[in-house]
Structure formats: C-alpha cells, structure tokens
Amino acid sequence: MEFVGEKRDFDSANDNNKPNSAQPLLDSSFQPSLADDTNAKEAEEFSERIARDLKDGLHPLKHKFAFWYTRRTPGVRTQTSYEDNIKKIVDFSSVEGFWVSYCHLARPSSLPSPTDLHLFKEGIRPLWEDSANCNGGKWIIRFKKVVSGRFWEDLVLALVGDQLDFGDNICGAVLSIRFNEDILSVWNRNASDHQAVMGLRDSIKRHLKLPHGYVMEYKPHDASLRDNSSYRNTWLRG
Incomplete structure (x- = not known):
C-alpha cells in the first residue's frame, strides 16, 4: 500500500485541518498466506474487516x-x-x-x-x-x-x-x-x-x-x- 499525493506540512496544521491531498492506493494483490490454520483464520478475519470497511466507505x-x-x-x-x-x-x-x-x-x-x-x-x-x-x-x-x-x-x-x-x-x-x-x-x-x-x-x-x-x-x-x-x-x- 502506498500513499500518493502532495505531502502536507503537519507542523503548521491545526486540529480543524483535514487531509485533502493524500489519497490511498490499496494493494489489491495482498493475500495472507494460507499455509496453516492460524494463517487461514487471519486471512478470513482480514477479508471480513476489508468487507466491513469498504461497506462503510473506508480504506x-x-x-x-x-x-x-x-x-x-x-x-x-x-x-x-x-x-x-x-x-x-x-x-x-x-x-x-x-x-x-x-x-x-x-x-x-x-x-x-x-x-x-x-x-x-x-x-x-x-x-x-x-x-x-x-x-x-x-x-x-x-x-x-x-x-x-x-x-x-x-x-x-x-x-x-x-x-x-x-x-x-x-x-x-x-x-x-x-x-x-x-x-x-x-x-x-x-x-x-x-x-x-x-x-x-x-x-x-x-x-x-x-x-x-x-x-x-x-x-x-x-x-x-x-x-x-x-x-x-x-x-x-x-
């Protein structure tokens, strides 16, 4: 995953400022390893979290x-x-x-x-x-x-x-x-x-x-x- 866009000067930012130029580029190729049951469970939990966040419009x-x-x-x-x-x-x-x-x-x-x-x-x-x-x-x-x-x-x-x-x-x-x-x-x-x-x-x-x-x-x-x-x-x- 990378963040792309203009970098903000956070030292001069105040609490009311919102990040408006840094847009996320998701790595859609990421897949957790399914080598064992533990990793399979992690993969399932990760997929479920992605589904929830995307449903809510989050990245x-x-x-x-x-x-x-x-x-x-x-x-x-x-x-x-x-x-x-x-x-x-x-x-x-x-x-x-x-x-x-x-x-x-x-x-x-x-x-x-x-x-x-x-x-x-x-x-x-x-x-x-x-x-x-x-x-x-x-x-x-x-x-x-x-x-x-x-x-x-x-x-x-x-x-x-x-x-x-x-x-x-x-x-x-x-x-x-x-x-x-x-x-x-x-x-x-x-x-x-x-x-x-x-x-x-x-x-x-x-x-x-x-x-x-x-x-x-x-x-x-x-x-x-x-x-x-x-x-x-x-x-x-x-």
Whole structure:
C-alpha cells in the first residue's frame, strides 16, 4: 500500500485541518498466506474487516496500529514502573482512521523532553519483553531536533502504508525525544535473521532518503536489557 499525493506540512496544521491531498492506493494483490490454520483464520478475519470497511466507505490497512506515549518529568521521582507509564493514545485500522488520529496528535517539536512516541502493530506493546519483541532488536538513527519530526513522519507513513521491505518482521517504531537530540528506532521480531535485519536497514535508508553520513546502529533487545545507561533502565532504578 502506498500513499500518493502532495505531502502536507503537519507542523503548521491545526486540529480543524483535514487531509485533502493524500489519497490511498490499496494493494489489491495482498493475500495472507494460507499455509496453516492460524494463517487461514487471519486471512478470513482480514477479508471480513476489508468487507466491513469498504461497506462503510473506508480504506482498510494491512495491519491495525496503535499510537502510544511515555513521559517522565525530569527530577521527579516516580512510584510507577516504565510499563505502567506507557499510555495508549489511539488505535486505527483504516487510512481514514490514521489521518484523523495523526492530525490531532501534537507535533514532536512541541513535546517536552524526555518523551517517547510509539507506533506499533495491534497486539504488540512497546516493551522489550513483549512476546513479539523479545527475540528482536531495533535499528537506531539519531537526528538533530530541527529535522527529527520530518523523518518521523516519513517513517510513520511508510510503516502504516506497508512500504518497508520485510514488513511482516516489523513490530513498530519509536521516536525518543531528548534534550539535545531525538532518536528514531524501528523494532523487528528476529535479531538473528541477518537477511531481514540488513534488508530492513536498506529499506529504511531508501524510504527516508537518509543523507550521506547518517549512522544506523542495530541493537538487540537483550543488549538493551543489560544496558545500565538506557533510559528505561534508568527509569526502573528511579
């Protein structure tokens, strides 16, 4: 699936603006695999959802997604865990549902540090320990704050539109807003699948049109769990 049309400047958009130029191009050739009973059930559910959405005049996405966020006030000791502070904002399963949700989200440039924005497929929580994430890892890219919002938007559109290679191996993406820089990461299911990991890297570079000199780092989640300097581990230590 692709989104085609003129790209809007969402940093200058207000809540009353409606997306009027980005029209969906559905991939009518998509058919879930029928290799086993589980996939057959998923195919049936997907077909039923498409039928419902088309009946309602909506354009269904291949995957259902949810936006989440995490926020911690610097210098304030919290009594809640990192997991308890992950809040779901909204979920959606159609192109129209995405645009309604996205247009009403605060722009990254207006959010305080530190804040994490998460976009994950339905049923996957943005936690290393989630069953879909526990054997995976993430590609990490660091951006100057002045440009991070644009790259985040490009990544969100690619993810929702199922434009990245090895898309079934992708769990979600995170924008980590920090004091001196912002960090964009794409999470995948299997850190040991070298072909999928490297193919995802190349696809991210291509779709984001990363300028020469940007460094991408891959980090398995089990390494993040051992990293005492990580933001989440610092949170857990209070």
